[in-house]
Ligand SMILES: [Zn+2]
């Protein structure tokens with residue numbers, strides 16, 4: 435329980451009682467609801483468990499005269515119209531008479547224990563939650579958070595498409611202590627510094643500042659005997675595995691959106707999205723330009739001059755390409771349809787760049803043959819350059 439919870443949650447509604455209910459009425463209603471929603475009576479029903487937690491949390495406050503008084507005070511303070519109801523995202527000028535961040539800023543309140551949420555969350559809770567006069571309606575469904583992750587694919591997998599299991603880690607509520615961080619059988623105790631309010635007030639001249647209580651990190655309670663499962667944090671890391679299909683031709687740097695595979699929503703809200711950032715490991719042979727694959731093939735001078743048939747690898751086999759006689763170095767040959775094959779049948783090509791290799795060493799016979807060749811062939815066409823060279827000599 436934190437100051438945030440107090441502002442945000444209507445414990446009277448959770449227990450189904452009027453704000454004016456007597457402590458007997460509260461106790462009676464609590465017992466009935468706790469019995470109905472107890473996890474032991476509803477095995478495997480997460481909704482019942484949620485309800486049970488909400489009921490227990492509400493009773494922990496309303497069942498305690500002193501806490502109930504503080505709760506009422508806090509709710510009337512924050513629900514008094516200083517914070518006008520404000521739809522998320524829809525700005526309402528004039529609804530905020532002072533800067534709320536001054537009120538809570540400067541301390542890591544609520545973050546220390548799971549479920550506390552950040553300060554930003556606290557503010558949005560204030561603006562979406564508390565109605566006037568403490569008659570807060572419960573918050574509506576909230577969409578789950580988007581999740582981002584990164585995946586490295588091998589080059590051939592990216593070209594052909596692949597389905598991979600993706601393990602995601604996300605914070606979840608500890609099931610051993612239902613998130614309150616206390617060893618089963620024990621309860622968190624009210625923080626002696628802030629008396630459960632989660633905030634402390636400090637006077638400075640004629641101003642007074644409220645800030646999250648440092649003793650309990652704004653939670654309002656202290657865990658004396660820690661839950662062995664979560665070590666008192668109330669949260670555990672939950673892993674889930676998803677099979678993700680990467681389509682053929684997925685590119686390095688691409689982001690894939692999996693709608694509804696992010697974190698689950700709250701109170702029946704839709705789940706967030708999962709965004710997967712794709713990295714593609716380079717291949718030792720092939721490169722890629724869009725849907726075309728690229729490959730560089732060395733050939734000899736003789737092959738370029740006389741022509742040849744080249745057997746070259748593709749990603750899935752081989753292909754024979756005709757090099758016509760008199761092919762210059764750098765010429766690109768095209769093997770149609772040997773690139774990325776899209777789902778709709780469109781396919782890229784394999785682009786083969788010919789690289790005429792100049793031998794660094796020659797046998798005597800080869801040298802003699804080449805000299806004969808040189809005598810038999812006209813010089814390279816350099817007249818246009820020679821004219822310019824002559825001007826400077
Ligand atoms: Zn725990």
Ligand SMILES: [Zn+2]
Nearest residue numbers: 625628647650
């Ligand atoms: Zn405290």
